[in-house]
Amino acid sequence: MFKKVTHVIFDMDGLLLNTEDLYTIAFQNICKPYGKVFDWSIKINIMGMKPDSAAHHTIEKLSLPVTVSQFAEMLSAQLPSIFSQSKLLPGVEKLVKHLKQHNIPVGICTGSSEKAYMAKTSHLKDFFAMFNPIVLCGDDKEVINGKPHPDGYEVTMKRFQPIPDASEVLVFEDAPNGVEAALAANMQAVMIPHDKVPFEYVKKHAEKATLYLKSMEDFNPELFGLPAF
Structure with missing residues (x-):
């Protein structure tokens, strides 16, 4: 059922770091003044984008009276304070x-910008x-389309030296968009969703x-031919 792999690619937000919780706070801070509620029914579809x-x-989903650039500015203003709280997830x-x-x-392979990445990891x-x-x-200018398209994982794979075959790459993801992207890139995908997300939102991708x-x-590395703990 599982194929032996030689390389591993990780998503970051909600997979390595607890930053999906922090993104939720930031998005809620933007939406609340307009009387809108940002919840899992919206969040699950944007994770990894x-x-x-x-x-x-x-x-679009909340009919917010702001432009994308205005939304981005409001989000960016929160990054330093909110993401300084980021921490590694268990395991x-x-x-x-x-x-x-x-x-x-x-x-x-993360959907983050460089500014956001630095705020989360410094x-x-x-x-x-x-x-x-x-x-x-x-x-990244080489990544034309974000997740759920395979571009990001394909670009990441091609930057390994030497370049592995896609079948030899294992991806870890928490988000449906990320799982779709990994599978579209012909890689194996381990899905570890957020522990608070209702299972109905991830059932299909699980x-x-x-x-x-x-x-x-x-996770048991031996399932994929990786060295045992």
Whole structure:
């Protein structure tokens, strides 16, 4: 059922970091003055998108009287204070360090812009130094289309040296858009959704994913031919 892999790519928000919770706070702060509620029914569809796409979708769904650029400015103003609270999720550091110790190449493919990435990771530099490549789909000119399109994962794969075959790459994702992107890139996908998301919102993609887990702590590397803990 599972194929042996040689390379691993991680999503970042909500997968490595608790930043999906922080994004929720930031989006709610923008929507609340207009009497609008930003909840999981909207959030689940924007996770993993490029920033402008996420803003456009939210504005459209909630009929917010703002432009995408105005939304982006309001979001950007909150980044330094909110994202300084970011922290690693359970099981993440153990797995990434384990893979690095066994010379398994690890990369990141995130919808974040460089500014957002720096705000989230500046206090975790040693951890993020273990990843290469790190593809920031929000700014990267080679990534034409954000998740759920496969562009981001294909670009990340091509930046490994040497370049692996897509079938040899394992992706970790928390979001339906990310799972779609990984599968469209012909990679295997482990889905670990946010623990607060109603299962009805992820059921279809949990069934599509190569493997569904409730926590990174539950991952067994040997299933994919990776070194045992």
